[in-house]
Every structure is written in C-alpha cells, then in structure tokens.
Amino acid sequence: MQLANVVGHATATMKHASMTGWRLLVVQPLTTEAKPDGEPQLAVDSLGAGVGHRVLICNDGAGTRQLLGHKNSPVRWFVMGICD
Amino acid sequence: MRIAEVIGTVTLSRCHPAVQGYRWIISVPFSLKALKNQTAPDGEDIVVLDELGAGQGQKIGVSEGVEASMPFHPHKKPLDAYCACILDSVTVQ
Numbered sequence: 508m509q510l511a512n513v514v515g516h517a518t519a520t521m522k523h524a525s526m527t528g529w530r531l532l533v534v535q536p537l538t539t540e541a542k543p544d545g546e547p548q549l550a551v552d553s554l555g556a557g558v559g560h561r562v563l564i565c566n567d568g569a570g571t572r573q574l575l576g577h578k579n580s581p582v583r584w585f586v587m588g589i590c591d
Numbered sequence: 592m593r594i595a596e597v598i599g600t601v602t603l604s605r606c607h608p609a610v611q612g613y614r615w616i617i618s619v620p621f622s623l624k625a626l627k628n629q630t631a632p633d634g635e636d637i638v639v640l641d642e643l644g645a646g647q648g649q650k651i652g653v654s655e656g657v658e659a660s661m662p663f664h665p666h667k668k669p670l671d672a673y674c675a676c677i678l679d680s681v682t683v684q
Binding site: 514515516517518519520521522523526531533535543546547548549550558559568572578579580581582583584 | 592593594620621622623626627634643644645652654655656657658659661662663664673675676677678679680681682683684
C-alpha cells in the first residue's frame, strides 16, 4: 500500500474483460517526502476519487482480482481509500 | 499498470513453446512529466505480449510482474509484461 496523488483519468474501449465498467485513474505514487516515486500507474477505482485527491493505493493483485470478481485479471493497483 | 506508447513490434523465429503464436510489441513507458507536457515517452522500452492488436503510436496499459501472466491462469507462461488495455484517452492535469 502506498500514498498517491490522482493526476488524471483514462478510458479504454479495447481492454481485458475484467476491467469492463471500472473507472481507470492515473495515479502518481509518492515517497515519504510526498515527491513522485517512479512512473504514474493506472489503478481501478470504486470509491469515486477525483483529480487532485490524495489516495491510498494497494498493489495486491489477488485483492484486485477479488474486487473485480475475475480470477484472470491482469490489474494490480486499486484505490483502497481517499485520504482526508 | 504503467502507461506506455507503442513504438514497434517484435517477431520471433524460435521461442518458448508456451508463448508460441502471440504478438509482441515494443513500448516505452511515460513519466509524469511526459504525460503532463504531452511529449514523447521517456522511459526504458519494454517488450509486451499483445492480444488486443495495439498499433504504432497508441497508448496502452502495461501490466507487469505476476499479473502479466494472470490472464492465462492456470496455464503458466514466462511473461513479465502484458497489454491489458488500449487507451482511447488519457487526461492528466
């Protein structure tokens, strides 16, 4: 789990079947100093996080597959919570 | 998943039997700066297995690590990057 900034969103028509109907956010993981940590990632979101929000993202692939209800999903990151 | 741009394709004359017949693309991941400024991607290029038919110049979502081979589960394939989606639009502010 890591803190991240929501920096944008993405749409896709051609995608893995497990991603159908899910919001796709562009999130930038952060270091402890709140500096960008690596490259931006795509994360699925069920909480309605928007651009500018600080979120908690989780890279548990098994958790994501459970969330999406699909055993074969290639998605790893999902938005776990929105920080106050 | 990282966001990457397709810059080319790879063909293999001989390969591992588990990955025979698949399409391979070369893609370059975007940094936050490149996405914001809408400039060319600036990461290190990676070869990605593609089942969706991504074309030159398109933006894709690249799934890496264990998740790259999950679409083929329970079959085991030696993959570390999989094209999970072709992005129609990426809006970064």
